[in-house]
Amino acid sequence: MTTRSGGDRGSTARLKRLAATAAAELVEPGMVVGLGSGSTAELVIHELAARVRAGTVLTGVSTSRRSERLARRLGIPLLAPEEAPSIDLAIDGADEVERGTLHLLKGRGGALVREKLVAALARRLVIVVDVSKLVDRLGERTPVPVEVVPFAWIEPARELERLGGKPVLRHTALGQPYRTDNGNLILDVDFGPLDQPEALAREIKLITGVVDHGLFLGLTDTVIVGEPDGVRVLRREQPRAAR
Numbered sequence: 001m002t003t004r005s006g007g008d009r010g011s012t013a014r015l016k017r018l019a020a021t022a023a024a025e026l027v028e029p030g031m032v033v034g035l036g037s038g039s040t041a042e043l044v045i046h047e048l049a050a051r052v053r054a055g056t057v058l059t060g061v062s063t064s065r066r067s068e069r070l071a072r073r074l075g076i077p078l079l080a081p082e083e084a085p086s087i088d089l090a091i092d093g094a095d096e097v098e099r100g101t102l103h104l105l106k107g108r109g110g111a112l113v114r115e116k117l118v119a120a121l122a123r124r125l126v127i128v129v130d131v132s133k134l135v136d137r138l139g140e141r142t143p144v145p146v147e148v149v150p151f152a153w154i155e156p157a158r159e160l161e162r163l164g165g166k167p168v169l170r171h172t173a174l175g176q177p178y179r180t181d182n183g184n185l186i187l188d189v190d191f192g193p194l195d196q197p198e199a200l201a202r203e204i205k206l207i208t209g210v211v212d213h214g215l216f217l218g219l220t221d222t223v224i225v226g227e228p229d230g231v232r233v234l235r236r237e238q239p240r241a242a243r
């Protein structure tokens, strides 16, 4: 189902803000909210913090050390995932959203494992993106991030090549291997546009040394898309995939 509402034209930052504001409106007093990672999810955290300052009671569960630091600094009470009785709603960004299925590619920010765990625990997953993130097929523009343990990472890299990918070890701006919050490495694997993301996701998970990958399939309930004319809301029509 698709609905539209009005708004201003503008830059990517403005489109992200439109989506973030609309997503924050879904949060009701007393909810436990999964706090995503990345620039769009951080806008949501700012919106929620404003609500907390205005007296709304809510609790966050963060998906990265960075979102945890931001939420703490802004005064949002936090729980660890295992301390939360349940997570009512998780709100997160994405690098690509497949139009037909609402499957996602995530992890440019390196938080994919924690993001996927919080999404899996949440009753609903709401994704906030600007319109540039919508694609016909996952992998069109973005490689698939794969988190691997640091020891002998070359072995999962070779297996990913055998699956048809081109893995590149992610580095920081200073040229050091990038480390996730879990102390692991990331291989960004270019498979090109994906015809069968489910099959690829299964194959990647079977590789020894792989912790997880950035394919989020069947997890999304709602995508809020910031567009020049306002927000568009895409809702999943199939029941959530069994996990």
Ligand SMILES: O=C(CO)[C@H](O)[C@H](O)COP(=O)(O)O
Pocket (backbone or CB within 6 Å): 036, 037, 038, 039, 040, 041, 092, 093, 094, 095, 105, 106, 107, 108, 109, 110, 111, 112, 115
């Ligand atoms: O998956 C992510 C981090 O691991 C982010 O949600 C994703 O990279 C989108 O980020 P942004 O909102 O900055 O474009």
